Amino acid sequence: MVQPAPPPPPAARLAGVGSSPVRDLLALVSSAKHGDLVSFAGGLPAPELFDSHGLRDAFDSVLRDDPRRALQYSPTEGDPRLSDWIAARHTGRGLPTDPAQVIVTTGSQQGLSLVAAALLDPGDTVLVEEPGYLAALQCFRLAGARVATVATDDDGTDPDALAEAVQRHRPKLLYLVPTFQNPTGRTLPHERRAAIAAVAARHGLWIVEDDPYSELRYAGAPLPSLAAYDGAADRTVVLGSMSKVMSPGMRLGWVRAPEPLRPSLAVAKQAADLHTSTIDQAAAAVYLAEADFPAHIDRLCAAYRPRRDAMLAGLPDALPPGSTWTRPQGGMFVWVRLPEGADAQSHLRAALDNGVAFVPGAPFYAERPDPATLRLSFTTHTPEEIGKGLARLGAVLTRRTG
Missing domain, CATH: 3.90.1150.10 (Aspartate Aminotransferase, domain 1)
Known part of the structure; x- marks a missing residue:
C-alpha cells in the first residue's frame, strides 16, 4: 500500500x-x-x-411582510434602504454622502479586509498608530503588507511624525481611528485632522478612517470626519459599524468610499461572501426607519x-x-x-x-x-x-x- x-x-x-x-x-x-x-x-x-424589543419587532415585520425578499440572495452592495439611511446619517453629521458611495459589510472588520484586498499588494507599506487596533494589524499582515508605525502623544497621531514616516517608508495607506481611539480613547483635534489630510494629499496617500465609536460622545463637541477636510475627500475610506450602537451579533458595518474605488471594493466583497445577510440588513433598515435612533x-x-x-x-x-x-x-x-x-x-x-x-x-x-x-x-x-x-x-x- x-x-x-x-x-x-x-x-x-x-x-x-x-x-x-x-x-x-x-x-x-x-x-x-x-x-x-x-x-x-x-x-x-x-x-x-x-433594544431587543425593537429589533424583534423589526425582524417580525420583515418576515411577515416580505419573507421572500428577506430570505433570498441580495445585491452585493447592500440593501438600498440601509444604504440610503447610512448616507443620510453621514450627510447629517457633516459629510455629504451619496448612497452609491456605500457598501454594506459583514461588520466593519470585513470592510477593513475589503479595503486591504482592494488597495494593498504584498510588500506594500501601511502606516498605523502606535499603539493601535489589534485586528487591523492582523488584517494588514494577512494581506502581506509591511506595517510601520507613527508616533502618537496625548492628542493622537503627530502630523510632523507622520510626514517624516511617509518620507521614510513610502506607504500606500494610513490607517487611523481618529475619534475615541482603540485602545487609548484619544481623539485627534481639529488642527491635527487638517494637518494629516494635508500630508496625505501632498504625498498621494490613502487614508482609512475607522469610525466605530464617534456616536458614543459624553463630553465635548463632535469633530468632522477626516474625509471632510481639504485634500482628503478623494483619498479617504470611512469604515462604519452598527456593532457598538445597535447589535454586534448582527454583524453590520459599511464602507463609505470615493466613487472610483467602489467597483474594486464590490469585487472584493463578491469574492468574500457575495453579500451581507439579507434578513439582518432588512431588519436593520426597518428598525432604523421606525425607531428614534438619536x-x-x-x-x-x-x-x-x-x-x-x-x-x-x-x-x-x-x-x-x-x-x-x-x-x-x-x-x-x-x-x-x-x-x-x-x-x-x-x-x-x-x-x-x-x-x-x-x-x-x-x-x-x-x-x-x-x-x-x-x-x-x-x-x-x-x-x-x-x-x-x-x-x-x-x-x-x-x-x-x-
Missing part, C-alpha cells in the same frame, strides 16, 4: 499573523472560575442596552457616561503611584500606563484569580511594545461594579508592585 503524502501546509502568509490576544483573553475570561468576575477586558457594548444614542451615552466617570474617579486609588491614564471624551476605553519598569502582563493571572480582568497593552504595539501599559473598558458594568473591580485590581497591583 502506498503511503499517502501529507497535504500542503497552510499559506505562508499566515505564519506571521498570530491570534488576537484580546479574543484569546475573552475566551479565558468566559471560562474563568471566579463567579463574580468584573471584566474590563472586552470592548463590548452593554447587553442590557440592546434618542437611542442618547440613552447609550446617558448609561455609559457615569460608567466612564466611575472608572476615572476610581483609578487614582487603584493604580500605584506614578501611573498615568487617558481621560476619553467618549468611546469605550481608558488607557493606563503603570510606573516605569512595570509589566502589566505579569499581573494578569493574579487579577483573574482576584475576580477582575484587563487587557495588557503590549500586543497593541506593532513595533516597540510598552509592557507597562494596559487597556480598561468601562461599558459593560455599572458604576458600582466598576468600583468593585477597581478595588480588586488595586489590591493586585499594590501587592505585586509594592
Whole structure:
C-alpha cells in the first residue's frame, strides 16, 4: 500500500499573523472560575442596552411582510434602504454622502479586509498608530503588507511624525481611528485632522478612517470626519459599524468610499461572501426607519457616561503611584500606563484569580511594545461594579508592585 503524502501546509502568509490576544483573553475570561468576575477586558457594548424589543419587532415585520425578499440572495452592495439611511446619517453629521458611495459589510472588520484586498499588494507599506487596533494589524499582515508605525502623544497621531514616516517608508495607506481611539480613547483635534489630510494629499496617500465609536460622545463637541477636510475627500475610506450602537451579533458595518474605488471594493466583497445577510440588513433598515435612533444614542451615552466617570474617579486609588491614564471624551476605553519598569502582563493571572480582568497593552504595539501599559473598558458594568473591580485590581497591583 502506498503511503499517502501529507497535504500542503497552510499559506505562508499566515505564519506571521498570530491570534488576537484580546479574543484569546475573552475566551479565558468566559471560562474563568471566579463567579463574580468584573471584566474590563472586552470592548463590548452593554447587553442590557440592546433594544431587543425593537429589533424583534423589526425582524417580525420583515418576515411577515416580505419573507421572500428577506430570505433570498441580495445585491452585493447592500440593501438600498440601509444604504440610503447610512448616507443620510453621514450627510447629517457633516459629510455629504451619496448612497452609491456605500457598501454594506459583514461588520466593519470585513470592510477593513475589503479595503486591504482592494488597495494593498504584498510588500506594500501601511502606516498605523502606535499603539493601535489589534485586528487591523492582523488584517494588514494577512494581506502581506509591511506595517510601520507613527508616533502618537496625548492628542493622537503627530502630523510632523507622520510626514517624516511617509518620507521614510513610502506607504500606500494610513490607517487611523481618529475619534475615541482603540485602545487609548484619544481623539485627534481639529488642527491635527487638517494637518494629516494635508500630508496625505501632498504625498498621494490613502487614508482609512475607522469610525466605530464617534456616536458614543459624553463630553465635548463632535469633530468632522477626516474625509471632510481639504485634500482628503478623494483619498479617504470611512469604515462604519452598527456593532457598538445597535447589535454586534448582527454583524453590520459599511464602507463609505470615493466613487472610483467602489467597483474594486464590490469585487472584493463578491469574492468574500457575495453579500451581507439579507434578513439582518432588512431588519436593520426597518428598525432604523421606525425607531428614534438619536434618542437611542442618547440613552447609550446617558448609561455609559457615569460608567466612564466611575472608572476615572476610581483609578487614582487603584493604580500605584506614578501611573498615568487617558481621560476619553467618549468611546469605550481608558488607557493606563503603570510606573516605569512595570509589566502589566505579569499581573494578569493574579487579577483573574482576584475576580477582575484587563487587557495588557503590549500586543497593541506593532513595533516597540510598552509592557507597562494596559487597556480598561468601562461599558459593560455599572458604576458600582466598576468600583468593585477597581478595588480588586488595586489590591493586585499594590501587592505585586509594592
